[in-house]
Amino acid sequence: QSALTQPASVSGSPGQSITISCTGTSSDVGGYNYVSWYQQHPGKAPTLIIYDVTERASGVSTRFSGSKSGNMASLTISGLQAEDEGDYYCCSYTSSPSVLFGGGTKLTVL
């Protein structure tokens, strides 16, 4: 099982929008609507932000949104804020059954 593919880093200025991609295969991202996204700050456990491709977790800002097209899922953060800085991981169910994570994307708010 290979990890899902994410860009190593993305950056944006406050107020801008950014999108993080997550590419898999038809056996994981493309085959199931069970893609989730997690935010992780340094030294902390990840926290759930998006589940089932598009659903926001409880308490998560509407600035966060998820989508999927084919074998690629995306996380979009609009109105970028300094507190959004951190690492972001995508995750997908895959047949086995098992779970695959992406390699992670470091978001820098300029």
Next chain:
Amino acid sequence: QVHLQESGPGLVKSSETLSLTCAVSGYSISKGYYWGWIRQPPGKGLEWIGAIHYSGKTYYNPSLKSRVTMSVDTSKNQFSLRVNSVTAADTAVYYCARIPHTAVVTTIFHYVDYWGQGALVTVSS
């Protein structure tokens, strides 16, 4: 509020067995869900280890399956992880987690809704 807390030795010698326990509070593991383990080597990404149901049903990452055993103790509301024959590559922060799922034809893991704070385990030579 669901709370998960990992515990276990922070240092394990190479070739020996890593053992961790996750104590769950605020929710009875016998009520459902899968309960899993995820690890993160220092400076690297997340890796799924596997998950266990209170019934004892387990699913493991195929790449770790030969060395991993999970168990559950409903009387103590906790579950455990053992990884045999560890090497330096097993050095990581180990997280325990709660995993919503559906089980119709097959078991499908949806996402991780609660995470423990993580426990660093270092494998020494």
